Amino acid sequence: MSGKALLGLLLGAALGAALGYLGARLSARWLTRPVPAWLTWSLAAATGTAAGLLGLLHPLTPYFWHQLLLLAILLLAAFVDVQERIIPNELVLFGLAAWLPAMLLFPYDGKSWLSALGGGAAAFAFFYLLAVLVPGGMGMGDVKLVLVMGLFLGAGWVAMALMLSFILGGLVSGVLLATRRIGRRGHIPFGPFLALGGLITVLWGSQIWNWYAG
Numbered sequence: 001m002s003g004k005a006l007l008g009l010l011l012g013a014a015l016g017a018a019l020g021y022l023g024a025r026l027s028a029r030w031l032t033r034p035v036p037a038w039l040t041w042s043l044a045a046a047t048g049t050a051a052g053l054l055g056l057l058h059p060l061t062p063y064f065w066h067q068l069l070l071l072a073i074l075l076l077a078a079f080v081d082v083q084e085r086i087i088p089n090e091l092v093l094f095g096l097a098a099w100l101p102a103m104l105l106f107p108y109d110g111k112s113w114l115s116a117l118g119g120g121a122a123a124f125a126f127f128y129l130l131a132v133l134v135p136g137g138m139g140m141g142d143v144k145l146v147l148v149m150g151l152f153l154g155a156g157w158v159a160m161a162l163m164l165s166f167i168l169g170g171l172v173s174g175v176l177l178a179t180r181r182i183g184r185r186g187h188i189p190f191g192p193f194l195a196l197g198g199l200i201t202v203l204w205g206s207q208i209w210n211w212y213a214g
Helices: 004-029 037-057 062-084 089-105 113-133 140-153 155-177 191-213
Strands: none
Touching: 004 037, 004 062, 037 062, 037 191, 062 089, 062 140, 062 191, 089 113, 089 140, 113 140, 113 155, 140 155, 140 191, 155 191
């Protein structure tokens, strides 16, 4: 491991843990029950781990700084969605507000304004149609969250993230149905699967594409 990669790992883990801890503290605004200490530290650890991996794989590059906040937003959205079945509008608005400085301050090769705006618009439109055509199948919080994902990831990568989200969601739902943990009309929040699909894409999207194409 190079010195730069080690620095990226340590800095990413520290920044991610701080963002996760702050997010857990802020989540009290949206939760109906107090957040246990172990959940606060679990979110801090998860965000720190994800950001540390991001720093290791993309040590202190513009891509690292560009996607750092997206990881924190996705994990906090999943954290709240699991407990309350909502994705807060305030969190989505923060993501939208954070995207513009990220584009201006940390541009990187392969990510254009057209790709970002097109990815956000396409993901939003697709999920909005799902929410309208399949009532109860997709919440409006999910619709708004994929807009943020599309802006941060760009058109091609948000498509991968959403595909992974549906695959993971289908697998978990199948297991829960097979083990009778939920009924056929049961509902599980989709936010965590969006977060996981986005996380995998941010960290290993290029490797997955190279494997698929090669």
